[in-house]
Amino acid sequence: MSHCHAPQPDRVPAIQLQNAIKARTATTDEPSSSILYSALRTYPLSAAGEVTTAFDLIADQFDDDANDLLDYFEKTWIGEPKRRGTGRNKPQFDHKLWNIHDRVIPGVPRSNNSVEGWHNAFTSRVSINHPNIVKLIEKIRREQPKLEVDIEKILQVVLMIKLTIAVKNFPQILTKTYNQTLNLSSTAILTCHICDLGEHHVTWFKYDSLTSLSYPLAVGKELFTTDKRYSISSYSTSTRDSYWSLEIYQLNLSDEGIYLCQIANRRATISTSIYLHIQIPMILSPSYLYVEPGTNVKLNCSILIDNDDNNKSLLSSINWFFLSNEFNRTKPDDIHVRKKLINNSLNSYLIIHHAQTYHSGIWTCVYKRQRRTAKLIVEKG
Incomplete structure (x- = not known):
């Protein structure tokens, strides 16, 4: 037993x-x-x-x-x-x-040697074996400022020791700054790996680039936003390691930005940044096209959108680019771009009337950080 x-x-x-x-x-x-x-x-x-x-x-x-x-x-x-x-x-x-x-145990001196040292030093400054009360008070009055300076130095050292201990025992955020790119309407899970969280709290902020201010979204598991698309989850893998996640459902374009995972108290603050990019699902078709000279070519670049999005700004943000191994002899009159909104899809059509061999190459549709490419080959069969 x-x-x-x-x-x-x-x-x-x-x-x-x-x-x-x-x-x-x-x-x-x-x-x-x-x-x-x-x-x-x-x-x-x-x-x-x-x-x-x-x-x-x-x-x-x-x-x-x-x-x-x-x-x-x-x-x-x-x-x-x-x-x-x-x-x-x-x-x-x-x-x-x-x-x-x-x-x-607390590091207090074992003897009164320091007190005797001060008495000996003060006796030498008085320089009289039996001073009268007036002279003694004068010496004590002169000694007081020096004593106050010494006390202040000791307090500063004690404060530095306490701060050092506090920082040493402060939690760590092991997650480094990273980027996350997700499609519109999907779910974002922004995760922070914390070591030795203890009694501290994880706070989530969103940084507003227009005002240069950070707005709190959650402290611990308590949300500070009325947006029901947000939630907080956490789990632990050991007594020291825990993972805290900010979850955002049904992403929209306004959710794009910088999110901060932060732990702070009056003595120390640590944080890491997560850059969330929202991309609109886009399709370019056909992605490969082989035609005879003189054929009319039509490439369709479509982007899925929410009804709440600013459709005009989206249309103006879609651009086309051309890359060829040959000298670019494309003429403005050869190329036409038409943009149309069909249901919840924005469509940008690249139309080439009577395509020629110099139109062969890579045609790219670009929207913000997204790009889709199509390869066009114009030659006689």
Whole structure:
């Protein structure tokens, strides 16, 4: 049967000291008295509640020739065992007077040397063994500004240490800045990989390039937008790693832009940017065409749209380009472009009357970052 015991961190220094004595005894020829002196010098580091236990652990490591020193130490500093019953008598010096375990743990000085140092320095500045009250007050008044500067320096150091610890323990966003291109009316899932989130919150913003401001969309799982197309989801793969996603359904053109995944508090802020591009599904047909000279050619570039979109601006954004290995002898009168709205599809027609061999090449329909190409070959069969 296995047993689970509660940890006893106060006993760690005593056990470590016991193990150090064993190792030192086994690996050196040093006299036991010397090892005992060293052990007793570090003894005040033991936790106050474990003083007697620590002493028993140390005493058990030595032979009878150390009894005189151990008896003295026990009577003066630990307290001798009671002759009747359990427990110990009060020592000559109470444990609280000499035990410094509670000062070592938070990093407080073990002695009053720093105070004595200041007293000696102040005495030298007074330069009089027995100054009267007026001179003493004057010296103290002059000492005060220097003391305040020293205190301010100490506080600055403490603040820097706290900030360093806070930054060191601050969560990390492992997702790097990236681009995501999606079709109109599809679903966008913008995901942030977070390490050590803890009690912090993931905040999503959308950056407005017109106002140069960022508007909050969600904090944690709470949405700050009334748009029902938005939602937040999250899941964890370990105690340290979590993934937070901003989901946008039925994308429209206004959703295009920069989204920020951010974690912040009063001391630190980290974020990553996700660039969301919305493209309108477009088709160019036919994509390959082989005709005889003198044939009329018609290429159709169609773009699916929402009824709410600005159709005029979309029509003006569709352009045609031509690329050929031969010298371009295409004439303006040869090419005609007609644009038409049919149901929810914008159609741009490239029409070539009486196509000639110099019309052979790559014809490209371009809308924003999208492009579709068609290869036209005009030659005699």
